[in-house]
Amino acid sequence: MVQHRLPMLPSAGEVPWVASVNGTKKKLNIENNAILLDVLRDQAGSLGTKRGCDMGTCGCCSVLIDGEPRLSCLTLAAEADGCEITTVEGLADGHHLHPIQEMFAECGGSQCGFCTPGFLVVASSLLEKNPSPNDEEIKSAIEGNLCRCTGYQQIVDSIRAASKILISEENIEDYTSPKSDPHPGFTGE
Amino acid sequence: MAEETNQDEMVGYRQQPGKLPFAKPGSGGKDRFSSPRDQEMIPKSQGGDLAQPWGSHRHDELISGQVIGKPTTLVDGKWKVTGQAQYGDDIRLPGELIGRIIRSPHHYARVLSIDCSKALELPGVVAIATGVDASNKFGVLPVTKDEHAMAVEKVRHVGDLVACVAAEDEATAREAERLIEVEYEVLDSIHDIREGLENSEYPIHDRGKYHIGEANIQKRVFQEFGDVDGIHDNAIASHKQNWIFSGVNHAATEPHAVVGHWDPSGRLTLYTPQQVPHYVHRALADVLEIPMHQINVYRTFVGGGFGGKSDPFPHEMCAAILARKAGRPVRITFDREEVYWINRGRHPSRIEMNLHADEKGRICGIETDALIDGGGFASFGHVTTYYNGVLHTAPYEIGAFHYTGARVWTNKPASGAMRGHGAVNSRCAVETGLDDLAEQLSVDPIDLRLANLLPPHSATITGFRVTSIGMRECLERVKEESGWDKKFRKMPLGKGIGIGCGFFISGSGLPIHWDPNKFPHATVHLKIDMDGGVTVHTGAADIGQGSDTVVAQSVAEVLGLPLDMIRIRSKESDTSPVDLGSYSSRVTFMNANAAISAAMKIRDELLDATVEITGAKRDKLVIGDRRIFDKKDPAVGISYLEALHKAQEDRGALVSSGAYRTPPMGRTHKGAAAGLAPAYSFSAYVAEVSVDVETGQTKVDKVWAAHDCGKALNPLAVKGQIIGSCHMGMGQVLSEEMRYGRTGHLMNPDLLDYKIPSVHEMPEVFPIIVESNDPEGPFGAKEAGEGPLLPILPAVCNAVYDAIGVRTAELPITPDRLLKLIERKCKAEGINDPRELKSPGLEYSDLQTILSERSEEHKKRDLERRLNEDRQPYHNGALFGLDPTIPPDEIDEKWAVNVIPSADYIEKPRLAGSAWKHTERRHRGDS
Numbered sequence A: 001m002v003q004h005r006l007p008m009l010p011s012a013g014e015v016p017w018v019a020s021v022n023g024t025k026k027k028l029n030i031e032n033n034a035i036l037l038d039v040l041r042d043q044a045g046s047l048g049t050k051r052g053c054d055m056g057t058c059g060c061c062s063v064l065i066d067g068e069p070r071l072s073c074l075t076l077a078a079e080a081d082g083c084e085i086t087t088v089e090g091l092a093d094g095h096h097l098h099p100i101q102e103m104f105a106e107c108g109g110s111q112c113g114f115c116t117p118g119f120l121v122v123a124s125s126l127l128e129k130n131p132s133p134n135d136e137e138i139k140s141a142i143e144g145n146l147c148r149c150t151g152y153q154q155i156v157d158s159i160r161a162a163s164k165i166l167i168s169e170e171n172i173e174d175y176t177s178p179k180s181d182p183h184p185g186f187t188g189e
Numbered sequence B: 001m002a003e004e005t006n007q008d009e010m011v012g013y014r015q016q017p018g019k020l021p022f023a024k025p026g027s028g029g030k031d032r033f034s035s036p037r038d039q040e041m042i043p044k045s046q047g048g049d050l051a052q053p054w055g056s057h058r059h060d061e062l063i064s065g066q067v068i069g070k071p072t073t074l075v076d077g078k079w080k081v082t083g084q085a086q087y088g089d090d091i092r093l094p095g096e097l098i099g100r101i102i103r104s105p106h107h108y109a110r111v112l113s114i115d116c117s118k119a120l121e122l123p124g125v126v127a128i129a130t131g132v133d134a135s136n137k138f139g140v141l142p143v144t145k146d147e148h149a150m151a152v153e154k155v156r157h158v159g160d161l162v163a164c165v166a167a168e169d170e171a172t173a174r175e176a177e178r179l180i181e182v183e184y185e186v187l188d189s190i191h192d193i194r195e196g197l198e199n200s201e202y203p204i205h206d207r208g209k210y211h212i213g214e215a216n217i218q219k220r221v222f223q224e225f226g227d228v229d230g231i232h233d234n235a236i237a238s239h240k241q242n243w244i245f246s247g248v249n250h251a252a253t254e255p256h257a258v259v260g261h262w263d264p265s266g267r268l269t270l271y272t273p274q275q276v277p278h279y280v281h282r283a284l285a286d287v288l289e290i291p292m293h294q295i296n297v298y299r300t301f302v303g304g305g306f307g308g309k310s311d312p313f314p315h316e317m318c319a320a321i322l323a324r325k326a327g328r329p330v331r332i333t334f335d336r337e338e339v340y341w342i343n344r345g346r347h348p349s350r351i352e353m354n355l356h357a358d359e360k361g362r363i364c365g366i367e368t369d370a371l372i373d374g375g376g377f378a379s380f381g382h383v384t385t386y387y388n389g390v391l392h393t394a395p396y397e398i399g400a401f402h403y404t405g406a407r408v409w410t411n412k413p414a415s416g417a418m419r420g421h422g423a424v425n426s427r428c429a430v431e432t433g434l435d436d437l438a439e440q441l442s443v444d445p446i447d448l449r450l451a452n453l454l455p456p457h458s459a460t461i462t463g464f465r466v467t468s469i470g471m472r473e474c475l476e477r478v479k480e481e482s483g484w485d486k487k488f489r490k491m492p493l494g495k496g497i498g499i500g501c502g503f504f505i506s507g508s509g510l511p512i513h514w515d516p517n518k519f520p521h522a523t524v525h526l527k528i529d530m531d532g533g534v535t536v537h538t539g540a541a542d543i544g545q546g547s548d549t550v551v552a553q554s555v556a557e558v559l560g561l562p563l564d565m566i567r568i569r570s571k572e573s574d575t576s577p578v579d580l581g582s583y584s585s586r587v588t589f590m591n592a593n594a595a596i597s598a599a600m601k602i603r604d605e606l607l608d609a610t611v612e613i614t615g616a617k618r619d620k621l622v623i624g625d626r627r628i629f630d631k632k633d634p635a636v637g638i639s640y641l642e643a644l645h646k647a648q649e650d651r652g653a654l655v656s657s658g659a660y661r662t663p664p665m666g667r668t669h670k671g672a673a674a675g676l677a678p679a680y681s682f683s684a685y686v687a688e689v690s691v692d693v694e695t696g697q698t699k700v701d702k703v704w705a706a707h708d709c710g711k712a713l714n715p716l717a718v719k720g721q722i723i724g725s726c727h728m729g730m731g732q733v734l735s736e737e738m739r740y741g742r743t744g745h746l747m748n749p750d751l752l753d754y755k756i757p758s759v760h761e762m763p764e765v766f767p768i769i770v771e772s773n774d775p776e777g778p779f780g781a782k783e784a785g786e787g788p789l790l791p792i793l794p795a796v797c798n799a800v801y802d803a804i805g806v807r808t809a810e811l812p813i814t815p816d817r818l819l820k821l822i823e824r825k826c827k828a829e830g831i832n833d834p835r836e837l838k839s840p841g842l843e844y845s846d847l848q849t850i851l852s853e854r855s856e857e858h859k860k861r862d863l864e865r866r867l868n869e870d871r872q873p874y875h876n877g878a879l880f881g882l883d884p885t886i887p888p889d890e891i892d893e894k895w896a897v898n899v900i901p902s903a904d905y906i907e908k909p910r911l912a913g914s915a916w917k918h919t920e921r922r923h924r925g926d927s
């Protein structure tokens, strides 16, 4: 292992790269052998996309490329050139969270939260295609994502709950709305 | 309005229902009316409707009906779901350099020379450090400091740190890593744990005069309690099993990462995802030779810990050293592989378990011998060695306990603390042993357990003070909900059901840094200014278990505030009071207690202010939703903000500090403090499995998981902990192992070959929360983070036996291992097709009735003990006819405690016990 470690392959040079990251057009110069995860984290400002293993085993680095869940640690950035990339930062609508985000927080789908970005993008794409998945469908969608904290059960619960919200088209509250009044009146008991 | 008051007509201050008084500065926001207190959440003792089958609690009067006991979203949950939570590698400081670590390719070697010249010439390399830059030792326990930032003299395992480099970017750093030339003299390495017991030419560490023989024994323990000599005369059934447990790793999804930064005022800030920032703080001061106040340890979000981020780590030292040398911030992030090289996972172990039952179905003896593989360093190992023994002396009343344990150094990455620290493997051995005893005695294994439980408020054979016990309820609930009676020993071949129990500490009684001081274990500070929001300063490390949330909940409950008014500042040692960290399942118990006591002080001030404004009697006042009012006449009362502003007159922000320290407990023999805790959690699981007899594949289908957590402050989080524990335990029992090859090489340092269960392997878990209302726990709570892991292993092992009649003694139960056992069994029974095997059956013996009767009696005894405040003491031994009110060793000489092996024992020791064949250097007269 350690003593045989190969030097990183030198890149043949920099190339321009254009992609839409969470709806914003990013024009970057990247090394032509750059990995998408590195570009997202180090250049495109998506620190929400996590690196758990760098070898396609954990799912923490999942992002959507043109709506399809992909492991960004196994994707050459060049492959995503010109594509639409969605990371966890792109799920919310302004200050309104995506139902899947709201429900992960609500139902215990996120404990330490490190795996959460990966699960969220994968689940959001599932719900995009299939707004009311059954448990088996949910499980198949997230089978490539590892979570060490939750034992998955509350993750499945969260996705189920999000699906309900999506179907009912309920609104998710703006998270900047006013918080509790410290000086409440009295309603009588 | 006060001037016109007629004293006769109006008692005090009165508010018209529904009418808002004038707006106050700082007010505004949603929910403009206070909601009435939810009577369902107010305990009976306070006139509410919340039933209290386990009696009242000292915190009952603090319940305002806000959040305690309600499923509560994590207070930092939104940060996590938006990707804004910053973990170790997400800290990016301007001008940062990338650090890499040069690791040993050898198992064991002397470092002869390190040549950095080529690397230094590489453009972009800014700093390189080696062992000479930091020669001070550090470690978790003050008595076992044996680590250096980088190798000084020797490397002790593949992956051990030799040097580190900081460069402008990662590619340069990796290239520099390759260019650093290290010359080694390779030494004979040892890999088999058993070899660690022998004398060796170059012991892996030198303990000076405390060195045991010339061997690699880091710690040895000998303990005897109770009637050890009588075990064999009393026993009518005995179980013996030699277990082999593989090492397992925490495999937290976030690899370790750290950023070191020296600011212009000369202070170091270390950003690190740590479970125990305080130990790092101490270790940094030692290694860098600067005072602690010059260091700010900043705990980032932690992407899973489970014990794997609780040591002060050498790479953390490296980041600080490199940043100092380079004059710029340095970020080091591990590859997944490096996580395995640093390890600190569960010890690979060989455990011999002997259990004995007497004619009344009592457990008349437990004899355990545990040899555990510490790898290259001590880490928490001192404690682990004790925990492998003492943590299985409950929940059962036992007649004798004999324990020999030893931890040896080998040339592997160090083992350390992992969820269920030290208790998991030996618990698995005990619980499967009990299953076997039940089989030998022809009784139901759940009834065998129910008839041998310690009562609430008792002392174990080792003298641990146990307060609340919900073990019986856990067992009864899983038995009922799993349909045990209809399934156990009655399912077809390949289907099985099994039981397992657990017992775990809820915080450790003695802090690891037991300086002769009376420092508290946990401290919480509150600050409330005129805006009404509460800032909570705590050093408790939220590692995803929700400690920030639990502290916020406790404060919110006492002050009657919604959670959105509480903000937690728990990340920086500069602003947080010292906390001992997230280990030993201590955080909820200790920090919530500290938070409650800090909040009580503010509460008092708010109540005083209310008395002043309203003239109401203080003892009639209660706190509800953002309001303080007369319990009988809620119209007499004021808003939280009014009370706060009154209390702030002439002094500004209210501040308070609360602390928690464990009460004095336990006995005085050597090692008596290991395993002491202010409270203990209990759990019982039933697992249902399917085993394919033709392939040896085991699948866990369902788990009924009952855990006694005292009081679930946040049931959502407790359930999450239970299910998560099942997941981790399932991994250990079925698929996870750190596999070392024939030459001692770790073969699977990645998440592909180190198999943690995916969503498809997870069974359906039915979490069952049992609330025994612990007298010292915050609102009655105990731990729920680690204990729930223990029972899953034996429950699965026992279920596999029920399914196919094969007992395993080696974990994980991979298909190849199980298939071998199945084949062996077929051969022994002369069967060709494994599908013709018979799964075990059960015919009750007469003992079954005796046990059922005893357990009924004990149930009454327990009920009476838990409700009766003037209960008599109860010491382990009463079941064997001794006076329960006196410690047994004071009644009967046979029960004397013994911590030194006799010459006879040393003649014929068990495996780990043979560590006692050696004499410490100081006793041999050598230096």
Ligand code: FES
Pocket (backbone or CB within 6 Å): A050, A051, A052, A053, A054, A055, A056, A057, A058, A059, A060, A061, A062, A071, A072, A073, A074
């Ligand atoms: S980081 Fe991409 S799968 Fe783990």
Ligand code: FES
Pocket (backbone or CB within 6 Å): A109, A110, A111, A112, A113, A114, A115, A116, A146, A147, A148, A149, A150, B253, B303, B304, B544
């Ligand atoms: S929440 Fe921690 S790994 Fe999933």
